[in-house]
Amino acid sequence: MPAAQPSDAQRVHELMMDLVRSAGLLQPDNHVPGQPVSVSQAFALHELGMSGGGLSQGELAERLRLEKSSASRMAADLERDGLLVRERDPDNRRQYRLRLTERGHALHERMAASYHGHYERWIDAMTPAERAALVRGLRALLRAVRDWRDASRSGVND
Amino acid sequence: MPAAQPSDAQRVHELMMDLVRSAGLLQPDNHVPGQPVSVSQAFALHELGMSGGGLSQGELAERLRLEKSSASRMAADLERDGLLVRERDPDNRRQYRLRLTERGHALHERMAASYHGHYERWIDAMTPAERAALVRGLRALLRAVRDWRDASRSGVND
DNA sequence: AAAGATTGAGTTGTCAATCTTA
DNA sequence: TAAGATTGACAACTCAATCTTT
Numbered sequence: 292m293p294a295a296q297p298s299d300a301q302r303v304h305e306l307m308m309d310l311v312r313s314a315g316l317l318q319p320d321n322h323v324p325g326q327p328v329s330v331s332q333a334f335a336l337h338e339l340g341m342s343g344g345g346l347s348q349g350e351l352a353e354r355l356r357l358e359k360s361s362a363s364r365m366a367a368d369l370e371r372d373g374l375l376v377r378e379r380d381p382d383n384r385r386q387y388r389l390r391l392t393e394r395g396h397a398l399h400e401r402m403a404a405s406y407h408g409h410y411e412r413w414i415d416a417m418t419p420a421e422r423a424a425l426v427r428g429l430r431a432l433l434r435a436v437r438d439w440r441d442a443s444r445s446g447v448n449d
Numbered sequence: 450m451p452a453a454q455p456s457d458a459q460r461v462h463e464l465m466m467d468l469v470r471s472a473g474l475l476q477p478d479n480h481v482p483g484q485p486v487s488v489s490q491a492f493a494l495h496e497l498g499m500s501g502g503g504l505s506q507g508e509l510a511e512r513l514r515l516e517k518s519s520a521s522r523m524a525a526d527l528e529r530d531g532l533l534v535r536e537r538d539p540d541n542r543r544q545y546r547l548r549l550t551e552r553g554h555a556l557h558e559r560m561a562a563s564y565h566g567h568y569e570r571w572i573d574a575m576t577p578a579e580r581a582a583l584v585r586g587l588r589a590l591l592r593a594v595r596d597w598r599d600a601s602r603s604g605v606n607d
Numbered sequence: 608a609a610a611g612a613t614t615g616a617g618t619t620g621t622c623a624a625t626c627t628t629a
Numbered sequence: 630t631a632a633g634a635t636t637g638a639c640a641a642c643t644c645a646a647t648c649t650t651t
Contacts, residue, residue: 299580300569306587385611385650411458413593421589422457428583429464435574436471543628543633
């Protein structure tokens with residue numbers, strides 16, 4: 292593994308920051324444009340919508356890489372807003388089962404369609420070679436991020 | 450501009466979501482392990498250490514892509530901790546000139562030696578071809594996102 | 608005791624309004 | 630008036646301590 296030029300990391304960092312800003316994605320408290328939820332909440336709706344229901348708060352936290360306390364507060368907020376219900380699991384009353392309400396499902400559908408539309412428009416505006424490069428680069432970056440994170444967890448980087 | 454495969458948009462969408470989650474980008478990340486400063490503060494020390502001193506708070510905010518109010522509070526904290534001094538610019542007393550103290554410089558040196566930013570570690574773990582692909586793809590995507598956003602602003606997409 | 612969820616205190620960001628100097 | 634910095638109110642994380650159920 293050859294050492295990266297410092298400027299490569301810098302370049303990618305700036306590109307990612309610019310991308311996130313231009314796409315309006317990731318100001319911590321910022322909302323999904325035109326939707327009444329935050330980015331984290333949008334991700335939560337997506338996880339719950341995809342997983343057929345029945346996630347516990349701990350599982351949700353793990354999937355979103357959040358602390359369980361953050362997941363707890365977020366789930367409470369989403370319940371207050373009528374987007375999900377928290378039912379105690381009858382078989383193990385320590386954990387919740389989080390399920391989207393009708394409204395939660397509808398919002399997820401709407402947002403998924405909107406996001407997907409954005410990506411289609413953006414990708415459409417790229418050449419095939421650029422698309423291939425993007426997919427290749429993102430896959431490699433994702434692998435690197437995951438490997439590093441997993442190595443960190445097991446103490447190799449400490 | 451040829452039409453994208455529907456699966457290209459989907460693939461990129463999923464990769465971006467995975468990346469946001471795996472990189473922990475939903476968290477305003479905390480402390481540099483083993484050092485008495487936060488990640489943002491570490492970046493600030495780096496900017497100040499590299500730029501020969503004399504940055505204003507506004508310039509610092511711009512480089513770190515923070516709000517000027519965040520930069521203001523961070524500079525106050527760093528001054529309280531004895532890592533920098535804020536001198537009013539005698540030629541324009543509206544702005545500060547931020548300069549690292551001895552301690553600030555020492556800490557920057559120590560961290561530069563031992564700490565690489567996440568992006569540097571990640572990019573290091575990629576091959577040169579993957580890095581090139583990533584930069585190319587991200588640039589193209591960023592361009593597409595910006596073009597679309599600008600077109601939206603002028604009402605074309607609404 | 609252990610697992611899952613909650614609460615309390617602290618950190619670091621945002622935005623909007625305000626103060627100060629040019 | 631405008632530029633640069635500050636302050637206040639708030640959001641969404643974190644960690645540590647605690648409550649509840651098994």
